[in-house]
Amino acid sequence: MSDSKKTDSKIERRDVLKLGTAAAAGFVAKSVMGGEAQQMPGLPNNPLTPKTMPTRNLGKTGYQVGIFSLGGQSALEKADNFDIAVPLIERALDLGINYVDTSARYGGVEDRWSEQYFGEVMKTRRSEAYLATKSHDRTRDGSWKLLERSLNLLKTDHIDLWQMHALSRMEQVDDSFAKGGAIEAFVEARDQGIVRHLGISGHADPDVLIAAIERFDFDTVLLAVNAADPHYLSFKERLLPLAVEKEMGIIGMKIPSRGLILESWKTPDDPDSRFAGTVPGTLNMTEAMRYVLTLPVSTVIVGCDDIPQLEENIEIARSFNPMNETQLAELEERAKPVHEQVLFYRSRKA
Secondary structure: OOHHHHHHHHHHHHHHOOOOOHHHHHHHHHHHOOOOOOOOOOOOOOOOHHHHOOEEEOOOOOOEEEOEEEEOOHHHHOOOOHHHHHHHHHHHHHOOOOEEEOOOOOOOOOOOHHHHHHHHHHHHHHHHOEEEEEEOOOEHHHHHHHHHHHHHHHOOOOEEEEEEOOOOOHHHHHHHHOOOEHHHHHHHHHHOOOEEEEEEEEOOOHHHHHHHHHHOOOOEEEEEOOOOHHHOOOHHHHOHHHHHHOOOEEEEEOOOOOOOOEOOOOOOOOOOOOOOOOOOOOEOHHHHHHHHHHOOOOEEEEOOOOHHHHHHHHHHHHOOOOOOHHHHHHHHHHHHHHHHHHOOOOOOOO
16 A cells, blocks of 8 residues: 555544544644654553562563552442542552553443543553553444543543453454454554554453454453353463463453352342342452462452452452462362353353
8 A cells, every 4th residue: 555545544534533622633633644653651650569569571561560450340430430439549559559441331332431530540640550441343433433532531642551342252353353443443553652552352252362362463361260260161271371372461350250259249139130140159359369360360450349349459469379270270169159150241152
């Protein structure tokens, strides 16, 4: 493709996409007009992290991440929850967390409450946290629209990690890599200095993520893994070895599976709840986190309901010591009776 055709393609995107603020519009307009790519700042640094918990390499990114990170759900996706959510994020950074994860979907696709809450903190503390967000759109233009609003809501001019969100079916991979697919926006955003690293996420089927990783050299993978994982469509057995081989940053999620794996789980009284009929789990939070942190992951993300819960999880990370194979197998066996409810997010194959 000639340089003139490349420029025309970018101008077309500029004409189609509308930004939320004049500042953001000016920034992206420069890049799509063929100007110099933005100079990416240095990696974030929270000096408290190594004093608080062990750190690990986030794959080949060059970033040292604390083994416990803050996810953008639970209190951080509830509507009009600024009084709870913003202090929780502030406290997380104060306690040494240096990786935070959100999404264009968390808190609703219109309001995007989670990104709003993180933005209130990032506007003054951006340099302390590696900031990850996601796009659930499978097209180039749709992904650009989501990213541009993410920049606005997060009050930043760059994202450290932009992830293809919740790849669950093979057709989503095909759509993302087709002409005009999401991968085009991802590569353009990285090349323009708007996004530092690229990743994928998924929790339904390991083969779907494997297919995506085989098509593109992603920097990270956000995967669902816990002690129930080996009992159905195991990410631990199928996907994790490939991610290690490719030296990807590996972020574990669904550690307590919304609490369903925990002994403290309370069955909802509402018969219409998606979790009606569930029973208490079989592990405590320390066991659930130790299981996953013993695996070759870089960090785990957990959404928290309040500051005491956040502090409890950070203390578990602070005192972490790995399990042996016998201990891992024991937790897997204990999780087996509740694995169907714990793995509620997995694809149901015939």
